[in-house]
Amino acid sequence: MTTRTRRTERRQEPLSRERIVGAAVDLLDTVGESGLTFRALAERLETGPGAIYWHVTGKAELLAAATEAVVVPAVAADDTDRTPQEAIRTLALGVFDAFDAHPWVGAQFSRATWRPTLLRVFERIGRQVQALGVPEPAQFTAASALMNYIVGVAGQNAATTRAVAPGTNRADFLDATAHAWSALDPGEFAFARGVAGRLREHDDRTEFAAGVDLIVAGITGGT
Amino acid sequence: MTTRTRRTERRQEPLSRERIVGAAVDLLDTVGESGLTFRALAERLETGPGAIYWHVTGKAELLAAATEAVVVPAVAADDTDRTPQEAIRTLALGVFDAFDAHPWVGAQFSRATWRPTLLRVFERIGRQVQALGVPEPAQFTAASALMNYIVGVAGQNAATTRAVAPGTNRADFLDATAHAWSALDPGEFAFARGVAGRLREHDDRTEFAAGVDLIVAGITGGT
DNA sequence: AGGACGCTGGAACGGCGTTCCAGCCGGAGG
DNA sequence: CCTCCGGCTGGAACGCCGTTCCAGCGTCCT
Secondary structure (H helix, E strand, C coil): CCCCCCCCCCCCCCCCHHHHHHHHHHHHHHHCHHHCCHHHHHHHCCCCHHHHCCCCCCHHHHHHHHHHHHHHHHCCCCCCCCCHHHHHHHHHHHHHHHHHHCCHHHHHCCCCCCHHHHHHHHHHHHHHHHHCCCCHHHHHHHHHHHHHHHHHHHHHHHHHHHCCCCCCCHHHHHHHHHHHHHCCCCCCCHHHHHHHHHHHHCCHHHHHHHHHHHHHHHHCCCC | CCCCCCCCCCCCCCCCHHHHHHHHHHHHHHHCHHHCCHHHHHHHCCCCHHHHCCCCCCHHHHHHHHHHHHHHHHCCCCCCCCCHHHHHHHHHHHHHHHHHHCCHHHHHCCCCCCHHHHHHHHHHHHHHHHHCCCCHHHHHHHHHHHHHHHHHHHHHHHHHHHCCCCCCCHHHHHHHHHHHHHCCCCCCCHHHHHHHHHHHHCCHHHHHHHHHHHHHHHHCCCC
């Protein structure tokens, strides 16, 4: 039976930038940042490393494309029938959840190749700032502050929770951390020791959202 | 003249963890993150790569030690004779300036090896939060919010300004960015186009400090 | 039918982090 | 004084990485 009856699947579906970026996101999600390798990517796509370079220029562009593929949908929520405050909150939580689900994304925003993606986030935030009625001269500063807070704090949070070994649940991790803090030097780390117990009951996501609301309140005049 | 008259300089001052970390910081500052190589480090220390491993366990520990060497002095300012608000502001600007002077530090805080350093920052912030008179149940949340803002936003700012090619000055860079934004698609990037001109006159450091003040005001009750 | 070309994928290169180990060198013990 | 020993050194080597190169496949145009 050497004859192939099914001619339509020639060898496989052809390579494409989309398929490559998709496989890269998968690899980053499952094996982590160090697991994204041109060789591993080639194996998953059943090809050689060289073929990938026909579609992307190198690893930097690949990481940028993977970042964009994750972040852009997360900030593309529908705005209609929402107050600007609600829209900003939704957008912020979209970024937060995307960073949380794909811990490698936060690190990308500390590197140099993120610019187009960040500009998209800035644009969406800026439009809501306009809708808030912020006067034109203050719009740039207001949008910058919000964007820096959202991307910066969400990234910082993702870096913190990434320390959790995969498989352990959040409660166990917080328990272990609280225990470690309680054992710190009482002189040097008095404050951390004292608040160690609060670790168990706090909720990063809620506190992140509260921070967004606080900045929005500050922007709109605080009156 | 094959005889060595100077016997005192045997070969060099001996290797030590301190000297290695110092050279690593130098290398990171001058050549950037990709310039920190065990081979380059060995050459600068006039030794071989193997010798370095007697003093540090690997590159991860080396990066963590370099980060600590830069950040800890930056947050160790003298607190006496300051209001808590002033102390927090000074601390925040210390982190901001350290991240700005050593752009590779911000990226470290998105990775997994920063924990001891971050805890030191948290401790210092927490003590000032206590001094502000924040009630005990809210201290943890308040200190977390401040720390996340300070580290997150300072890191984000450092990543943005790092895009500047070394040698170009800030005004030229802002000019070029403003020009690029003005050329964006009017439909997709209406807001960014509109505020492009504001880029030239804004000051990241001042706006960062204003954000810190805003959060402090929110923490202390906002009355 | 034949040529051209987009696309493939395996081989190869230089450089990386890391490991290994032969040997140096200063001080403790005879 | 010599000898031995162990902390410390530094160069060689290993495996893996990103990237480049190129012979050849398949498809479409002429």
